[in-house]
Amino acid sequence: MDPVRRGRVATSLVFLLFGTALGVWTARIPAVKENLGLSDGRLSLALLAFAAGCITGMALIGRLTDRFGSSRVLVPAALLEGVLLIPPALAGGLTALCAALFVFGAVHGTLNIAMNANAAELERAHGRPIMTSFHAIYSIGGFLGAIVGSLFAHSGLSVASTLISVGLTALALAAWASRWVLRSEIPADAMTASDAAGAGRHRPLLIFFGIVVLGTLVGEGAAADWSAVYLRDDLGTSEGFAAYGYAAFAILMTAGRLVGDRFVARFGPVTLIRASGVLAAAGLGAGLLIEHPAAGVAGFGLLGLGVSCVAPQFFSAAAGVDPRRAGQALSTVVSIGYVGFLLGPIAIGAAATAVGLPTALWIPVALAVFVALSAGSIRRTTGPAGDRSTRERPAPAT
Numbered sequence: 535m536d537p538v539r540r541g542r543v544a545t546s547l548v549f550l551l552f553g554t555a556l557g558v559w560t561a562r563i564p565a566v567k568e569n570l571g572l573s574d575g576r577l578s579l580a581l582l583a584f585a586a587g588c589i590t591g592m593a594l595i596g597r598l599t600d601r602f603g604s605s606r607v608l609v610p611a612a613l614l615e616g617v618l619l620i621p622p623a624l625a626g627g628l629t630a631l632c633a634a635l636f637v638f639g640a641v642h643g644t645l646n647i648a649m650n651a652n653a654a655e656l657e658r659a660h661g662r663p664i665m666t667s668f669h670a671i672y673s674i675g676g677f678l679g680a681i682v683g684s685l686f687a688h689s690g691l692s693v694a695s696t697l698i699s700v701g702l703t704a705l706a707l708a709a710w711a712s713r714w715v716l717r718s719e720i721p722a723d724a725m726t727a728s729d730a731a732g733a734g735r736h737r738p739l740l741i742f743f744g745i746v747v748l749g750t751l752v753g754e755g756a757a758a759d760w761s762a763v764y765l766r767d768d769l770g771t772s773e774g775f776a777a778y779g780y781a782a783f784a785i786l787m788t789a790g791r792l793v794g795d796r797f798v799a800r801f802g803p804v805t806l807i808r809a810s811g812v813l814a815a816a817g818l819g820a821g822l823l824i825e826h827p828a829a830g831v832a833g834f835g836l837l838g839l840g841v842s843c844v845a846p847q848f849f850s851a852a853a854g855v856d857p858r859r860a861g862q863a864l865s866t867v868v869s870i871g872y873v874g875f876l877l878g879p880i881a882i883g884a885a886a887t888a889v890g891l892p893t894a895l896w897i898p899v900a901l902a903v904f905v906a907l908s909a910g911s912i913r914r915t916t917g918p919a920g921d922r923s924t925r926e927r928p929a930p931a932t
Contacts, residue, residue, distance in 0.1 A: 538659045541716025546671050548649050548711055551704045553672040555619050557679020558644070558700045562686070565693045566622065566631070570660050576628055583632040585876050587639020588646070592869045595644040599861025603718025604651035607861075611645040612711065615706030623697040637836060646868060651860045654853030656716055663798040665850040666843050670791030673784070736855050739911065740863050743848045744870025746908045749901035750844045751871050752878030753814065753837055756898045757783040759879035761834045764891050771827045782835030790842030803847045804909045811906025814840025819899045822892055837898065844905055845871065851912045 535543075567577045599607045604738035618638040625631035653668045679700070680705045686696040750866075761779030790810075797806050814837045821833015852867040885894035 536556070537716060538656065540714040542656050542660070542664065544711040544714035545608075545649060545652050545716070546668060547707060547801055548608065548715075549614065549653075549668045549672040550675040550678070551615060551707060551711075552642075552645055552649060553561045553675025553677075554679040554682070554700065555615055555675075557681075557703055558675040558683040558696065559619065559622070559679070561680045561683025562623075562693045562696055565687060569693060570625070570627065570631065572628065580628060580631045580635055584635040584639040584642075586836070587636040587641075587870060587874075588643035588781055588871055589869055590636075591640040591643025591645075592647055592865055592872065593643075594802075594865075595858075596862035596865030597611060599648055599651050599864075600859050604648050604655060604716045604861065605715045607644065608648035608652050609708075609712040609715060611648055612708035613705060615645055616701045616708055619704065620694075620703035622696050623692075623694040647861055649866050650849050650852060650864050651884070652716060652718070652870065654850055654857070654860050654864075655718060657850060658854075658857065659716065663795040663803075663850075666791050666794035666798065666846040670788055671790060673778065673788040677784070677788070697698070723772045736863070737866070740778070740855065740866045741870065742908070743852050744867040746905055746911070747845050747848050747867055747871030748874030748878075749904050750841045752881075752901050753818075753841050753876035753898035754783075754787075755875045756882050756895065757834050757837060757879040760882055760886075760891065760895065761830075765827060765830050768890075768892055769825065769827045769830055773920055775827060778831045779834040782831050783838035785838070785852060786835045787838035787842040790839045791846070794846070796844035796922075798847065803912050807844055807909035807912065808906050810840045810842070810844055811902045811904070811909065812840075815899050815902035815906065818902070822895055822899070825892075841905075847912065891930050 563577075563581075566572075566580075572580070595607060618634075618641050621634035622631060622638060625634050649668075651671050655663055682700060683696060686699075757780055761783065762773075762776040765779050766773055766776035794806070801809075817836020817840060818833045821829045821831075821836070824830075824833075848867060848871075849864060852863040855863055882891075882894045882897055885897060
C-alpha cells in the first residue's frame with residue numbers, strides 16, 4: 535500500500551478515536567455527576583473547563599502545526615487523547631475534575647486542528663475530495679463511543695473502568711496509527727515580509743469562513759440540546775419519541791458525510807454548500823410550520839443532512855488558502871465555529887424564554903439561509919501558486 539493510502543487509513547483511525555473518546559465521555563457524564571454529588575450548576579463549571587481547554591488548544595496549536603508539520607503534532611496528541619481520557623474518571627472533587635477536563639480539552643482541541651490539517655494534506659495528495667469522509671468517520675466514532683459508554687453503564691461498571699478501558703484501547707490504536715500517518719514536510723525557510731502580508735490579507739476571509747461554520751454549528755447544537763425538548767414539550771410527544779429528533783439528525787448527518795465527497799467531486803463545493811443550506815433551512819422550517827411530531831423529526835433529520843458537509847468543506851477551503859499555514863488557518867476557522875456550538879444553544883434558550891421555543895428554532899433556519907448565501911466565498915480559495923483548488927474541478931478517474 536502506498537504512503538498516501540496508508541496515511542488515509544491512519545488519519546481515518548484518528549478521526550474515529552477522536553469521536554469515540556468524546557462519545558464515551560459524554561455517555562458517562564451523568565455517572566460522574568452522581569459520583570461526585572454535583573449540582574447542575576457545578577457540573578456546568580466542569581463542562582465549561584473542558585470547552586475552555588478545547589478553545590485554548592485550538593487557538594494556540596496552529597502555529598506549531600505549521601512550524602513542525604501536522605503529523606508531528608497529530609501523533610503525540612492522538613496518544614495523549616487516550617491517556618488523558620482517564621483522569622476525569624479518577625477526580626475526587628470539582629476542582630480536580632475541572633483541571634482534568636481542561637487538560638483533556640486542550641489536547642482534544644489540539645488534535646482537532648492537527649488531524650484536520652493532516653486530512654487536508656492527504657486531500658491534496660489524493661487530488662480529489664476526501665475531507666468529508668474523515669468527518670463521517672468522526673460521526674461514526676461518536677455513535678460508537680455513546681454505545682460503548684451506554685453498555686458499560688447498563689452493565690453496572692464504574693466510570694473509571696469505562697474510561698480506563700477505552701483510553702488504553704485508544705492509546706494502543708493511536709500508537710499503531712502513528713506508524714502509517716502521512717509525514718508532513720517542514721517548511722524550509724522562515725516567512726518573508728511578503729508572506730506575512732499575504733497571511734494578513736487572508737485573515738478576513740478566514741474569519742468569514744469561521745462565522746459560516748459557527749452558523750452551521752449553532753444548528754448542530756440546537757438539534758443536540760433542544761430537539762427533544764421541542765418534540766416533548768411543544769408537540770406533546772413521549773420522552774422516548776422525543777429522542778428520535780436528535781437520532782434523525784445524527785443519522786442523516788453521518789449519511790450525508792459518507793456520500794458528500796462524491797457530490798463535491800461532481801458538482802463542486804459551492805453548489806453543494808448552497809444546496810445544503812437550502813435543504814437545511816427548508817427542512818427544519820417546514821417541520822416547524824407543520825407542527826406535527828413526525829414532521830418535527832423529519833425537519834431535524836433534514837437539518838442534519840443539510841449541514842453535514844458544510845463544515846468539512848470550509849475546513850478544507852481554509853487549509854487551501856495557503857497550505858504552508860494551514861494550521862493557523864484552521865485554528866481561526868475551527869475556534870470561531872466551536873463558539874457557535876457552545877453558545878448557540880444558550881442563545882436559543884434565551885430566545886425561547888422571550889418568544890417560545892418554536893419561534894427560537896427559526897434561528898438555525900435563518901443561519902442555514904446565511905450558509906447558502908455564503909457558498910460563493912469558497913471560490914476565493916486558491917492554492918500557493920494561485921491555481922484553483924482541486925476541489926473546484928472534477929476528480930480524476932480512479
